[in-house]
Amino acid sequence: MKKNKTQETEIDVKDFINSYVENDQKKKDSFRLIGSMSTWTGFEPKMWGPTIIGFGSYHYKYESGHEGDMPLIGFSPRKTEFSLYVYSPTEKNEHLLVDLGKYKIGKSCIYIKKLSDINISVLEKICNATIEYLNEHHECACREK
DSSP states (O other), X not given: OOOOSOOBOOOOHHHHHHHHOOOXXXXXXXXXXXXXXXXXXXXXXXXXXXXEEEESOEEEEOTTSOEEEEOSEEEEEOSSSEEEEOOOXXXXXXXXXXXXXXXXXXXXXXXXXXXXXXXXXXXXXXXXXXXXXXXXHSEEGGGGO
């Protein structure tokens, strides 16, 4: 069975941001996201793979037998934009996207240039709806909270 490449690491999150993120505004936005996501999840940030900052975890298992662990929510401060790993495609989340602000959406994440482009309270609702969905459908660390 193929092993999941994205796994929790021991890399210090603050060290990662300070060494990886060159833009001062992106650093500020990164630390603001860390504070917000820590509050919303009740979990401290952890590095997942080389560039994803995740909060909490859940265990998934597909019908194919492939399984692994992933953060409940997280983000990556990529060079050109943030990748926000906060979205589960539910009816509730689709409605919330209307009021999120300026973003693009991919298969598994929401892309934003900077935090000032979006409504943070809507992002919080999306994160909470995603955590609720993951709790209902997977083995989830959020049950321990």
